[in-house]
Amino acid sequence: MTIRTPGTKIERTPVTTPGGNRAREEKIVVTVRLRPLNKREQSSKDHMSWECIDEHTIVYKSNPNERVPQPTSFTFDKVFGPQCSTEIVYEDGVKTVALSALMGINATIFAYGQTSSGKTYTMRGITEKAVNDIYSHIMNTPERDFKIKISGLEIYNENVKDLLNSDSGRTLKLLDDPEKGTVVEKLVEETANDDQHLRHLIQICDAQRQVGETALNDTSSRSHQIIRLTIESTLRESPDCVRSYIASLNFVDLAGSERASQTNAEGARLREGCHINLSLMTLTTVIRKLSMGKRSGHVPYRDSKLTRILQHSLGGNARTAIICTLSPASSHVDQSRNTLFFATRAKEVTNNAQVNMVIPDKQLVKHLQKEVARLETQLRTPDPSNEKDFKIQQMEREMEELKRQRDLAQSQVDELRRKLEEEQQQGMKPSDPPLSPVAKKCLSFSATLLPRNDRTRKTMGMQTMRQSSTAPFTLMHEIRKLEHLQEQLGEEANRALEVLQKEVSCHRLGNQDAAETIAKLQAEIREMRAIPPLEKEVEVGNVISVNKSVSANLKEEITRLHSQGSTIADLEEKLENVQKSIEKLAMSLPANNDQPSNDATPKAKNPAKKKKLLPLVSNNSLNRQNFLKSPCSPLSASKQVMNCEIENRAPVYDDALSSETQSVSEKDTPTKSEGGDVSSKENTPYRRSSSVNMRKMQKMFQNAAEENVRSIKTYVTELKERVAKLQYQKQLLVCQVLELEANEAAGYNMEDAETIPEIQEESPASWQLAYREQRQQIIELWDVCFVSIIHRTQFYLLFKGEPADQIYVEVELRRLTWLQQHLMEIGNASPARVGNEPTVSLSSSVRALKREREFLAKRLATRLTAEERDALYIKWEVPLEGKQRRMQFVSKLWTNPHDEKHIQESAEIVAKLVGFCEAGNMSREMFELNFVVPSDKRQWFMGWNQISDLLHL
Numbered sequence: 001m002t003i004r005t006p007g008t009k010i011e012r013t014p015v016t017t018p019g020g021n022r023a024r025e026e027k028i029v030v031t032v033r034l035r036p037l038n039k040r041e042q043s044s045k046d047h048m049s050w051e052c053i054d055e056h057t058i059v060y061k062s063n064p065n066e067r068v069p070q071p072t073s074f075t076f077d078k079v080f081g082p083q084c085s086t087e088i089v090y091e092d093g094v095k096t097v098a099l100s101a102l103m104g105i106n107a108t109i110f111a112y113g114q115t116s117s118g119k120t121y122t123m124r125g126i127t128e129k130a131v132n133d134i135y136s137h138i139m140n141t142p143e144r145d146f147k148i149k150i151s152g153l154e155i156y157n158e159n160v161k162d163l164l165n166s167d168s169g170r171t172l173k174l175l176d177d178p179e180k181g182t183v184v185e186k187l188v189e190e191t192a193n194d195d196q197h198l199r200h201l202i203q204i205c206d207a208q209r210q211v212g213e214t215a216l217n218d219t220s221s222r223s224h225q226i227i228r229l230t231i232e233s234t235l236r237e238s239p240d241c242v243r244s245y246i247a248s249l250n251f252v253d254l255a256g257s258e259r260a261s262q263t264n265a266e267g268a269r270l271r272e273g274c275h276i277n278l279s280l281m282t283l284t285t286v287i288r289k290l291s292m293g294k295r296s297g298h299v300p301y302r303d304s305k306l307t308r309i310l311q312h313s314l315g316g317n318a319r320t321a322i323i324c325t326l327s328p329a330s331s332h333v334d335q336s337r338n339t340l341f342f343a344t345r346a347k348e349v350t351n352n353a354q355v356n357m358v359i360p361d362k363q364l365v366k367h368l369q370k371e372v373a374r375l376e377t378q379l380r381t382p383d384p385s386n387e388k389d390f391k392i393q394q395m396e397r398e399m400e401e402l403k404r405q406r407d408l409a410q411s412q413v414d415e416l417r418r419k420l421e422e423e424q425q426q427g428m429k430p431s432d433p434p435l436s437p438v439a440k441k442c443l444s445f446s447a448t449l450l451p452r453n454d455r456t457r458k459t460m461g462m463q464t465m466r467q468s469s470t471a472p473f474t475l476m477h478e479i480r481k482l483e484h485l486q487e488q489l490g491e492e493a494n495r496a497l498e499v500l501q502k503e504v505s506c507h508r509l510g511n512q513d514a515a516e517t518i519a520k521l522q523a524e525i526r527e528m529r530a531i532p533p534l535e536k537e538v539e540v541g542n543v544i545s546v547n548k549s550v551s552a553n554l555k556e557e558i559t560r561l562h563s564q565g566s567t568i569a570d571l572e573e574k575l576e577n578v579q580k581s582i583e584k585l586a587m588s589l590p591a592n593n594d595q596p597s598n599d600a601t602p603k604a605k606n607p608a609k610k611k612k613l614l615p616l617v618s619n620n621s622l623n624r625q626n627f628l629k630s631p632c633s634p635l636s637a638s639k640q641v642m643n644c645e646i647e648n649r650a651p652v653y654d655d656a657l658s659s660e661t662q663s664v665s666e667k668d669t670p671t672k673s674e675g676g677d678v679s680s681k682e683n684t685p686y687r688r689s690s691s692v693n694m695r696k697m698q699k700m701f702q703n704a705a706e707e708n709v710r711s712i713k714t715y716v717t718e719l720k721e722r723v724a725k726l727q728y729q730k731q732l733l734v735c736q737v738l739e740l741e742a743n744e745a746a747g748y749n750m751e752d753a754e755t756i757p758e759i760q761e762e763s764p765a766s767w768q769l770a771y772r773e774q775r776q777q778i779i780e781l782w783d784v785c786f787v788s789i790i791h792r793t794q795f796y797l798l799f800k801g802e803p804a805d806q807i808y809v810e811v812e813l814r815r816l817t818w819l820q821q822h823l824m825e826i827g828n829a830s831p832a833r834v835g836n837e838p839t840v841s842l843s844s845s846v847r848a849l850k851r852e853r854e855f856l857a858k859r860l861a862t863r864l865t866a867e868e869r870d871a872l873y874i875k876w877e878v879p880l881e882g883k884q885r886r887m888q889f890v891s892k893l894w895t896n897p898h899d900e901k902h903i904q905e906s907a908e909i910v911a912k913l914v915g916f917c918e919a920g921n922m923s924r925e926m927f928e929l930n931f932v933v934p935s936d937k938r939q940w941f942m943g944w945n946q947i948s949d950l951l952h953l
């Protein structure tokens with residue numbers, strides 16, 4: 001789609017206001033239109049839940065006993081009640097914006113709202129009225145020559161179709177033009193001969209649009225439609241005037257957001273609905289980001305075709321008016337509230353419209369030739385007052401000064417460059433590159449593992465750095481640090497397992513089962529130790545090859561990082577196996593209650609003494625603190641291993657027992673024939689004492705073994721958690737590199753530091769603010785991507801905004817953004833299979849979610865009493881006498897991403913049904929999902945599906 005005709009140059013001049021000629025930023029004009037109740041709503045005895053109380057305010061009309069969600073009143077530029085005609089909506093709401101296009105200012109009018117709320121009804125009327133006004137203006141402006149072109153497209157299931165050339169059936173590509181932004185390749189643009197011709201072409205576009213029947217609308221638009229008029233005008237007779245105007249006027253009729261449950265959509269309708277919701281979600285995100293102004297950061301225009309095409313109209317060079325359409329029915333209150341939230345955010349978005357002037361090349365050349373001739377004449381004619389000479393001299397001086405400043409700046413740049421090169425050659429030691437904000441979050445986990453001065457340096461760096469978040473050097477530096485930690489962790493795990501091996505070999509006490517378990521455990525340890533050590537040359541602060549290009553280096557790094565992904569996964573798997581084996585070992589150890597009841601254990605008699613009596617326990621539990629907590633200290637682990645070896649070989653005993661146990665240890669383990677009958681009265685006191693002590697000794701060793709196994713188990717669990725964290729850090733780095741690549745591909749200049757805002761150290765308050773925004777975004781993305789509600793529940797309940805949650809929230813958000821994009825990219829294509837696993841698609845996600853809800857409905861019967869269920873049905877408005885009440889109820893959970901209370905309650909109910917809270921089994925480890933490159937996104941989703949697998953859904 002082009003707004004430029006060949007042989008012209010477009011210049012943009014800021015819009016002038018009547019009061020002066022300063023540039024003006026202006027907010028999007030947001031209006032709301034409430035339609036009357038339709039026949040369907042009237043026949044189902046629905047009532048009006050909204051009322052326009054004045055020209056600007058719409059309020060919610062609650063029932064007397066209703067718990068009213070807040071807010072109940074919303075204010076906009078204009079609100080139009082059910083009695084208002086489309087003419088009034090046009091005149092009072094959008095006319096000024098529409099007619100700006102006649103003055104060279106781009107304009108966009110779009111309708112947003114729930115399905116069947118009246119978008120198409122409104123937009124058709126508005127387009128008709130605008131066309132009338134445009135042609136009236138043309139009639140009344142004979143001095144100008146107008147040319148109007150029209151193009152029409154629809155975005156159906158993320159495919160762009162030409163509505164004026166629908167016979168071709170082609171899907172059109174979007175191209176990035178450095179000057180014009182996003183253009184639609186090969187989109188037909190027709191020139192309108194007159195108003196009748198233009199109306200005819202608009203009708204063709206309307207007729208070609210995808211329409212389908214749903215439960216809520218017999219003629220539901222299943223695509224987003226954009227009709228674009230390009231209006232160009234020049235003064236007819238004014239040889240001196242070189243100015244012409246050109247602007248585009250977009251009429252956008254969005255497809256309506258919908259809930260599958262309300263539209264009863266299945267098959268093609270359902271898939272359409274999913275696509276519609278996904279792209280509207282991106283639009284919402286773009287609007288939300290823009291409404292945040294400078295805090296917004298990256299605005300994801302590129303996440304959907306709709307926002308790419310409308311980029312200029314959203315926060316750019318255009319005047320924009322949004323008409324939000326609402327159904328007044330009480331059955332659509334949630335959807336209407338969502339629309340009003342969207343409208344509220346849209347109010348905050350600022351556009352920067354400019355007048356687009358066209359200077360035809362011929363006219364421009366003529367004009368410039370004239371100007372040159374005039375100047376030459378001036379120069380040839382001596383100026384008697386010498387004023388010109390003086391001015392020339394003054395200008396020469398200024399030029400000299402400017403040159404001097406330029407040279408100075410150049411030398412400073414050279415000096416900086418030289419220093420930078422020196423630093424790189426010295427391995428970036430003198431001043432490490434600043435850490436990126438995301439990497440900062442990554443490393444917040446490993447802060448305890450970093451040397452102290454590293455941490456200090458990092459903090460200091462953060463305070464002054466610019467947002468070089470994706471600077472390649474920084475990323476590589478981060479990757480190396482991460483690998484260093486990974487290496488430490490690997491070594492540590494191996495050392496821990498050595499200790500475990502010693503422990504196991506010292507406790508060949510159990511039965512056959514225990515012996516087998518021990519053998520298996522030892523094999524696993526051997527296998528684990530066989531994991532190749534991580535590359536030795538990877539060191540923190542290593543010199544980055546300056547010969548190679550930075551992006552080549554980064555690519556290598558990222559490939560290496562990926563190839564090491566399996567090493568970490570192996571480590572995790574082995575730890576998992578070891579953990580299982582330890583559990584089995586613990587089970588196979590003889591239980592305490594196997595002992596005769598009259599044989600009181602030392603633990604029961606004197607717990608304080610136990611520590612002394614049980615060398616393994618006492619020493620290990622004392623040392624475990626260090627062993628577990630400071631594993632990366634160069635001495636800790638190896639020293640512990642040595643201590644354990646010594647302790648295991650020669651246990652130290654309590655004085656009181658030393659002589660007795662000494663005697664025992666001097667002999668072989670007593671057998672029945674040697675020891676005789678320990679209960680026999682004929683036995684000597686020595687013998688009796690020996691056999692009693694023998695039992696005590698066995699008991700002591702069992703306790704020691706048990707406790708040691710427990711210690712190691714805890715340690716292995718901790719190791720696993722740390723490995724999981726490491727995985728997360730890697731994921732983030734990989735994300736950053738991908739972001740960098742995407743930015744590079746988009747032509748964003750990383751070195752353009754002037755345009756990048758300063759980053760401040762994030763205060764707890766600002767993290768809280770960011771957390772709330774990110775969490776809201778996550779909740780909305782869960783909704784449109786049909787993510788498992790069990791996953792949502794776990795995540796929601798687990799990450800409550802602690803500083804340490806940053807990394808998880810960030811990763812979740814990034815993954816969901818990728819997922820959203822992936823689902824949109826799939827389009828109509830049937831998902832490809834990766835190996836034997838199907839790739840996740842919209843329909844598979846919807847199916848999985850349905851299965852999950854069915855599972856939860858079953859649980860409702862077993863986990864809640866009939867009274868509890870009824871109370872919930874009443875609260876959640878499920879008819880008590882209705883059919884499939886459980887399914888009805890479960891289908892309501894996690895359905896309104898904008899209602900905080902609803903989300904909280906949904907999460908609590910799902911947690912109860914699944915049993916998260918009871919067992920305290922919610923662990924951050926559950927979120928250890930493998931990161932994969934975007935070409936293989938399957939594994940991410942598998943992470944979510946695994947939750948269902950665990951529950952045998």
Ligand SMILES: Nc1ncnc2c1ncn2[C@@H]1O[C@H](COP(=O)(O)OP(=O)(O)OP(=O)(O)O)[C@@H](O)[C@H]1O
Nearest residue numbers: 035114115116117118119120121217220221255256
């Ligand atoms: N303000 C209104 N006054 C009277 N009837 C209306 C009004 N708005 C909409 N309608 C009627 O409601 C029905 C649904 O409207 P429309 O098709 O415009 O909804 P929509 O928001 O475009 O839906 P979808 O997103 O499903 O395409 C139509 O029959 C339309 O005539």
